[in-house]
Amino acid sequence: MGRKYVKKITRSANIDSYESLAKFYERQVEFLKHERKRVIRFFNDNNIQGDNLSIKVARLQILIDEDNIKHLTKEKNDFKKQCNDLEAENNQLKQKIEEMNVDAERTERLHKQDMERARVRNNNLYEQQLAYSWQLTNQGLVRTTPVLQRTESLDLELEHRREDME
Known part of the structure; x- marks a missing residue:
């Protein structure tokens, strides 16, 4: 799996604050799902x-x-x-x-x-x-x-x- 580069979001990128906040929450949800999968895998691996x-x-x-x-x-x-x-x-x-x-x-x-x-x-x-x-x-x-x-x-x-x- 390669490295995932995150694009910097700034005001100069012509993105308003609502879109920026939405992207932040989407990424936060992805992170929490990934952590949930990792914890479930740990519990399953260790019975x-x-x-x-x-x-x-x-x-x-x-x-x-x-x-x-x-x-x-x-x-x-x-x-x-x-x-x-x-x-x-x-x-x-x-x-x-x-x-x-x-x-x-x-x-x-x-x-x-x-x-x-x-x-x-x-x-x-x-x-x-x-x-x-x-x-x-x-x-x-x-x-x-x-x-x-x-x-x-x-x-x-x-x-x-x-x-x-x-």
């Missing part, structure tokens, strides 16, 4: 009849609804799985944080114990130094090495401990 039409439309609607429900159920299950995965990951992170806190507290406690031991050791060394100096003074000997101050001996003790730890 759709009046009584079956409402039943088939209802069945089609049920199928569409079931498909939507399946899709939504699948989507809901996917979201549940993601939520469960995120919750498990969150629990693992909480456990890891708890373990790190315990390790930090333990390390802090050990450092405090080391500092206390270093202070006690420093005090003992300082007292030993004073006793040794007193003995030297009582015996009349002169000490040639300078006397360590408490802070210097504590610094030396901590420095030796750091070297031992490394």
Whole structure:
């Protein structure tokens, strides 16, 4: 079927408005007849009849609804799985944080114990130094090495401990 060319109707074509309107309605009627034939052909090709039409439309609607429900159920299950995965990951992170806190507290406690031991050791060394100096003074000997101050001996003790730890 070839292309149908429509002649343009204008006022310059010497057609009055009544004839133009009549042609428009004639073409509109032809178009509607063509559409009617197309719809009838579609119904005949698909074996759709009046009584079956409402039943088939209802069945089609049920199928569409079931498909939507399946899709939504699948989507809901996917979201549940993601939520469960995120919750498990969150629990693992909480456990890891708890373990790190315990390790930090333990390390802090050990450092405090080391500092206390270093202070006690420093005090003992300082007292030993004073006793040794007193003995030297009582015996009349002169000490040639300078006397360590408490802070210097504590610094030396901590420095030796750091070297031992490394």
